[in-house]
Amino acid sequence: MSLSPASRISIPEKTLMRVVDGQAVILSLGTERYYGLDEIGTRIWELLASGKTLAETAEAMAKEFDAPAATIESDIRALLAELVREGLIEPVK
């Protein structure tokens, strides 16, 4: 999967996400598997789900967590790759 800084994601209808105790709980109706994200992963999901691009998400996270944007972007790409692999999100060109 190749993502550019301008990439966005879409969440298929078969993916349900709710936040419990600050952590995302995700159910894939397709595979009937549950997933959990920690607080940072949850924030990344929320930003991307709101329509932000990968670059915008990395910028927002860098400010919120006072961390280098390049490191954040690398973490976001890794998370996105896993979420796409599990069928929970889809990249939008």
Next chain:
Amino acid sequence: MKFAAYGTVLDSPVEIPELLRTGTRAEWTLFVAPAAPLAREGGWIRTWRVGGVPWLSVKPAKRGWRLRFHRTAVFEVDSKAKTIAWTAAPGAGPAMLRHLLLDQVLPRALHAPATPVLHASAVVLPGGVAAFTGRTGLGKSTLAAAFARAGRRLFTDDALRLIPRAGRFLAFPGYPGLRLGGDSLGILGKPGARVTEGHWKRRVVPPWATRPAPLRAVYVLERGRRISIEPLGGAAAVVALFGAGMRLGDGREDAAAEFEGAVRLARSVPVRRLRLPRGLELLPEVVAAVERDLART
């Protein structure tokens, strides 16, 4: 005859001595067919096994679900009409049939995603009910007995019915009776009658709650080397609560609603992982640890 259980009323043509009689209008109706050999059937969507031998199979029926307790009885639950019809195999004892009705069929019939029934024991502590869930064999009933020995009132042995009320969940008591076997019987020092003819467990009745009470916490039991209690949040809590649901099917047929129900419950009540080592002699410490934890909550 009308009997009360799990916050509902069952109209039954047969005596159910485990339950209290009531004059309240019945919500569910039980029909009992004459005993007959269980016909061969297929189409079961799920089968639970004990020791590798089929024990319970379930499949959708016209207006609900059909449950087959192999070699013992078939129950058909009509969720819309709120009826339960049972057909017993010849030789199936009345105590066994009542045990299956009260401990397996009725809790599953009452379960709904928004008003779940958890496979849990529960006790009354200051401020409400503490529930204990986890896989079979970890000692939910034994732990409840330890609370009874410490002077606490018991709430349910196997099935905990919950209804949302004002942002929390109200819990309804199960019918009186703990099923204990082996060394656990010594905790309360009362032998009790066998659960069913030939069953290895006996039913003991310590002081029991009679009124609904708010659910204060859910403890998910796990085996551990030492006693510990830690918060279980997020996905782990939701998965644990989903797994504890006593459903007629396996949850797939209504996965989205079951997910929302588990999320709602996880958001409304603390969920904890309670690790406990083997050893009845450690139970007073477990009881004390839970009481301290709940007092801090």
